[in-house]
Amino acid sequence: MELVVSLAIGVLTGSGVWLLLRSRTFQVIIGLSLLSYAVNLFIFSTGGLRTGAAAILEKGQEGSLAQFADPLPQALVLTAIVIGFATTALLLVVLLAARGLTGTDHVDGRERDR
Amino acid sequence: MPDSLILLALIGLPFAASVAAGLLPTHARNAAAALAGGVAVACLILVWAAYPTISAGGVLRTEIAWLPALGLNLSLRIDGFAWLFAGLVTGIGALVVLYARYYMAEEDPVPRFFAFLLAFMGAMLGVVTSGNLILLAFFWELTSLFSFLLIGYWHHAATARDGARMALTITATGGLALFAGVLVLGHIVGSYDLDVVLAAGDQVRAHPLYLVALLLILLGALTKSAQFPFHFWLPHAMAAPTPVSAYLHSATLVKAGVFLMARLWPVLGGTDAWFLIVGSAGLLTMLLGAYIAIFQTDLKGLLAYSTISHLGLITLLLGLNSELALVAAIFHIMNHAAFKASLFMAAGIIDHETGTRDIRRLSGLNRSMPFTARLALVAAAAMAGVPLLNGFISKEMFFAEALTAESPLGLLNILPFAAMLGSAFSVAYSLRFIHGAFFGPEPRDLPRQPHEPANWMRLPVELLVLTCIMVGVLPAATVGPFLAHGVQSVLGHDAPYYSLAVWHGFNLPLLMSVIALGGGVLLYLLLQRHLRRGLDRPPLIGRLEGQRIFERTMVFLSWRLARRAEALAGTRRLQPMLRLIVGAAFLAGGTAAWLRGFGPGNLPASPVDPVLALVWIGGGACAIGAAIMAKYHRLAALILIGATGLALVVTFVWFSAPDLALTQLTVEVVTTVLLLLGLRWLPKRADTPDGVGLEVLSRTRRLRDLGLAVAAGSGLAALSYAVMTRVPPELLAQDFLQRGYTEGGGTNVVNVILVDFRAFDTLGEIFVVAAVALTAYALLRRFRPAPDSVEVPEQQAHADGATAGAVVTGRGEVRDGADWLLVPFTLTRLIFPVMLVTAVFLLLRGHDMPGGGFSAGMVVAIAIILQYMIGGTDWTEERLRLRPQLWVGMGLLIAACTALAALFFGRPFLTTYFAYAELPLIGRVPTASALIFDIGIFMLVVGATLLMLVALAHQSVRGHRAVPRPVEPTEAPVPLVTARTR
Structure with a gap:
């Protein structure tokens, strides 16, 4: 399973980086989304891949890693998802404003001189 | 009067009065002068009050702990020498105030002048009474700063500005050197306390670092006292009002240098x-x-x-x-x-x-x-x-x-x-x-x-x-x-x-x-x-001007060198920068792996489950597809990354992370809607069939990027494989799991971490989200679309023609009122209350079961945005009065108040209180203060998400004037919609 997830991370990263280096703003946004998927999955996977581990404690129970999934990467990723959403939204609005001001959707605000 | 009171009042009074003088009306000359004079005389009296101790050969001391761990305390002391200087500073200060009252013109903003003068006096008193070397350096820099303000008081005159800038550059640079020197000196002695340092003269002089400390401290003292070769700033400081010159250049600023040299004379x-x-x-x-x-x-x-x-x-x-x-x-x-x-x-x-x-x-x-x-x-x-x-x-x-x-x-x-x-x-x-x-x-x-x-x-x-x-x-x-x-x-x-x-x-x-x-x-x-003959320049050495060297240096540093550095290493284009960043990240990760050894860990890999493998074959294909389509087929790319996101959600569920799956799913929906709304304003781009013959340059560029992408992807894949096949270190997780219920009061440990253990992070995060939402809103208020995006899109125009009897409403929407999207319209109206109840459910159970403020907030936002999408802006806003800003503000307020409330009970910031309460119908509900905190998060997420989405959605229905672009004399597009700006 580890192999599948790491390959998934690799594919997401590769596609994200490729798009990040493109010249159109929309490509960059999509690239960042893909890259954040990859990074979230990576952070999540550092806690180990546990199928069927309980996520919720019993009342009054002191949990241990033997029975439960690692909550720390999950908490980190949860924060990262929300922050990622906020930055994507901000980037979108900035790019739209830039497009309105410059008339182009090139990342530099002007078409490349040929 | 007790020593500490004298000392603290001596430093505190001028600064307090400075603030008070700054708050006076602009032309309150007499009031400001009376205040400044009163304070100066009061300080002089305080200095006199210290004389009995001084004349008995004693020293006044007081110390307030500031950063004791760093050896930095607010320690003040007056001995005979400091007393002399304090007398000069306050005595001549009082005379200067009286003089300035008559010298300054009524038109000048005199209160500002006295505010600077008093602050300068306070800083100068701080220098002479500091009992700690770092504190001395601090006040030293304050004197530079306030002398800058005083010299530049008549800031409408270029000479005043230049003189002030030169004085600041020279004396503050010297102050920086002094600070470094003081740190070295403190390192040699082992204490920054002046009494200790003064007693350690032999130790300092014998130390190998003596010369370094000496040079640095002298650099500070000699610049301040305008000694050759740093003397040239002083004549230029004469652009200041004369009372300032009388004060700065007789008793205070320049004397600080000689004061320091005399003070450290027995040591250095x-x-x-x-x-x-x-x-x-x-x-x-x-x-x-x-x-x-x-x-x-x-x-x-x-x-x-x-x-x-x-x-x-x-x-x-x-x-x-x-x-x-x-x-x-x-x-x-x-x-x-x-x-x-x-x-x-x-x-x-x-x-x-x-x-x-x-x-x-x-x-x-x-x-x-x-x-x-x-x-x-x-x-x-x-x-x-x-x-x-x-x-x-x-x-x-x-x-x-x-x-x-x-x-x-x-x-x-x-x-x-x-x-x-x-x-x-x-x-x-x-x-x-x-x-x-x-x-x-x-x-x-x-x-x-x-x-x-x-x-x-x-x-x-x-x-x-x-x-x-x-x-x-x-x-x-x-x-x-x-x-x-x-x-x-x-x-x-x-x-x-x-x-x-x-x-x-x-x-x-x-x-x-x-x-x-x-x-x-x-x-x-x-x-x-x-x-x-009236020449302004001395014979023989007229050409020797430190000032000219100074100016050349400044021009070189701030202009030529900066330009050259920019030309050498800077770029105004984004792509090379991103390429560098990605390359650097890859190299950093690769070097670390190469140096520390690299390879799979020793955990046996778990068996490959064909279902999840299949999910990721689809997910990966979608990601690659999105990468290919994002240029010419934006909508397709958007759908594809949505599919990839779903694969991610499935993965989270698979590996025992229900909270993540829930959040990812809701965020996915909102992000997609947001991007869909943005698509409208992007330019048309068609995939021209003859685009096959790419230029050589362009093709090599793409090959290089592809190489980078593949390298980054395989690097991260290898890294994550290596991480996953090792036993994760038991750092905090064990601790959190153990204390999640017994101390945090919740069985959903992820949620307990977010709202309790690491609630400060979450608090910071929601502030970020709020800031982002407000920024997006502010940007969109002034949004002007590009000229080619102003017209109603082709699809809408066609719909206009195709649908019989449809009207373009005043806000650009095509609706005919009766049977337009009737089935989904009815469904969304039905589903709306259900979604709200779901959200409340998620919110309330968040502490114990998957859910919480984030996902609940997202669900509400989705519910409302659904009404917008299907019902239309007019219909929704007629029935639903949304105040997203209010939600954002309330959310922040609730979260911050919950965090602060702990202080009232004598607990540290953000301490959670919890108990379970029996509510009728609902049952046992955790009434931890963490729940109130979570409600704050919930309201903020609702507000912030709606603020952005609605602001973006409104762009389509409000009238736009295109930005006039003089370069392209195209016809001004006729706005199809009447102007109604929100």
């Missing part, structure tokens, strides 16, 4: 290096300053160079490594403050009453302002060192020291001659000051008719001149005890024998005085012809 002095650096800087400065002063045509310029020269004299005395020379230096510091302050004030009176300070235009003011002329005459005589005035006595001591100084170098033979020469120069420029301004024929065509100033304006000068005479006639009876306490506290033991008397019999110093006086008069007579 006594070595050859000290003698060479301090002595030679002082000697050069004394001669150079005095020489240039003779040829100045501006009264204040003359006084400025004379100040430089006298500071050089004091520095020279400090550099001689003799205790008697130290006595002379401290004595001269006081004498110079008295006569130089009065001379500056006299120059200011002349300027104020005649309108000019140019010696070439002034003459014969003796007739129109006889009283001022007499006062200036006495003060200038004191400066020249005429007997029976205070300057004479310290000069005699200087001559005596010049004759007896010992040093390993044979160069000292020149010292008596240099002393005489400097003194003669000093006589010459004093003569020029008096003769040029007050004697000679009646002045012609002055800007104003000269007359005596107001009595109150002259009073400070009178008092200062009286002091000069008193000290000059009866030195031992007037300043004797003060000087003795000062010297004793610097040396740490009893002072050597010295005699404060006017008459020491016929001896060599007296002969030198006579020669200097005569030589000075002779020099002035000989220079008459040269001076009449």
Whole structure:
């Protein structure tokens, strides 16, 4: 399973980086989304891949890693998802404003001189 | 009065009054002056209140812990030497305030002036009373800062701005060096406490880092005291109002340098290096300053160079490594403050009453302002060192020291001659000051008719001149005890024998005085012809200007070097920067892996589940597809990354992370809607079929990017594989799991971490989200679309034509009211309350079961945005009054108040209180304060998400004017919709 997830991370990263280096703003946004998927999955996977581990404690129970999934990467990723959403939204609005001001959707605000 | 109260009031009063003065109305001249004068006099009284302790040989101390772990405490101390300086700063400060009240014009914003002056006074008092080296450096920089503000007070004048900037650059740079030097010194001694440092002189001088500390500290002191080669800032600081010059350049700012050198004299002095650096800087400065002063045509310029020269004299005395020379230096510091302050004030009176300070235009003011002329005459005589005035006595001591100084170098033979020469120069420029301004024929065509100033304006000068005479006639009876306490506290033991008397019999110093006086008069007579030519530049060394070097350096640093560096390493294009960042990240990760060894871990890989493998085959394909489609088929790319996101959600569920799956799913929906809304404003781009023949350059660029992408992807894949096959370290997870219920009161540990254990992070995060939402909203309020996006899109236009009976509503929507999307419309109305209940459910159970404020907030946002999408903006807003800003604000307020509430119960910030309460119908509900915190998060997420989505959605329905683009003379698109801006 580890192999599948790491390959998934690799594919997401590769596609994200490729798009990040493109010249159109929309490509960059999509690239960042893909890259954040990859990074979230990576952070999540550092806690180990546990199928069927309980996520919720019993009342009054002191949990241990033997029975439960690692909550720390999950908490980190949860924060990262929300922050990622906020930055994507901000980037979108900035790019739209830039497009309105410059008339182009090139990342530099002007078409490349040929 | 207790010591600590005196000390704290002495520092606190000026700063507090500075704030108060700054709050006065702009033209409240009298009120501001009264406040400043009152505070200065109060500080002077405080200084006097400290005298009983000082006269008994004691030291006033107080200490407040600030950063004790770093050895930095707010420790203040006044010993005899600091007391002398505190007296100078407050006494002359009070006189300057009185003078400034009459000097400053009514049009000037005088309260601001006094606010700066008081703050400067506070900073200066801080320097002299600091009992901690770092605190001293701190106040030192404050004096630089406030002197910058004071010098640049008339900021409409370019000279004031330039002078202020130069002073700040030089003195603050010196201050930085001083700070470094103080750190080194503290490192050597092992403490920053001044008492400890002063007692560790031998240890410091023997330490290998001694020279480093010495050089750095001297750099600070010499720049502040305007010593060669840093002297040039001082004349430019003369653009300040004259009261500022009188204050800064007599008793305070420039004296801070010599204060520091005298203060650290027992620690750093006594070595050859000290003698060479301090002595030679002082000697050069004394001669150079005095020489240039003779040829100045501006009264204040003359006084400025004379100040430089006298500071050089004091520095020279400090550099001689003799205790008697130290006595002379401290004595001269006081004498110079008295006569130089009065001379500056006299120059200011002349300027104020005649309108000019140019010696070439002034003459014969003796007739129109006889009283001022007499006062200036006495003060200038004191400066020249005429007997029976205070300057004479310290000069005699200087001559005596010049004759007896010992040093390993044979160069000292020149010292008596240099002393005489400097003194003669000093006589010459004093003569020029008096003769040029007050004697000679009646002045012609002055800007104003000269007359005596107001009595109150002259009073400070009178008092200062009286002091000069008193000290000059009866030195031992007037300043004797003060000087003795000062010297004793610097040396740490009893002072050597010295005699404060006017008459020491016929001896060599007296002969030198006579020669200097005569030589000075002779020099002035000989220079008459040269001076009449009215040149503004001294002969021989006119071209030697530190200022020009300074300006060249500044231009080089801030302009040429910066430009070159930018041309070399900068780019204005995003892609190369991103390429560099990705490349650097790859290299950093790769190097670390290569250095530390790399390979799969020893955990056996779990068996591959075909379902999840299949999910990711689809997910990966979608990601690659999105990468390919994102340029020409944006909608397709959007759908594809949505599918990838779903694969991610499935993965989270698969690996026991229900909370993540929930959040990812809801965020996915909102992100997709957001991007969909954005698509409308992007330009059309068609995939031209003949785009196959890519240019070679473009193709290599793509190949390179592909290489980078593949490298980054395989690198991260390898890294994550290596991580996953190792046992994760048990860092915090175990702890969180154990304490999640027993101490956090929730069974959903992820949620407990977010709202309790790491709630501070979450608090910061929601502030970020709020800031982002407001920024997006603000940007969209001023949004102007590109001209080619203004028209209603093709699809909508077609729909307009195709649907029979449809109307384009006033807001650009195509609706015919009856059966438009009827089924989904009904469904969304039905589903709306269900979604809200779901959200409340998620919110309330969040502490114990998957859910929580984030996902609940997202669900509400989705519910509302669904109504918008299907029902249309008009329909929704008629029925649903949304105030997203209010939600954002309330959410932040609730979260912050919950966090702060813990403080009221005497617990640390963000401490959670929890208990379970039985509610009717709902059952046992955790009423932890964490729940209230979560409600804050919930409201914020609802507000922020809606704020962004609705603002973006409204762009489509509001009227837009295209940005006029003069380059392309296209027809202005006719707005199809009537303008209605929200």
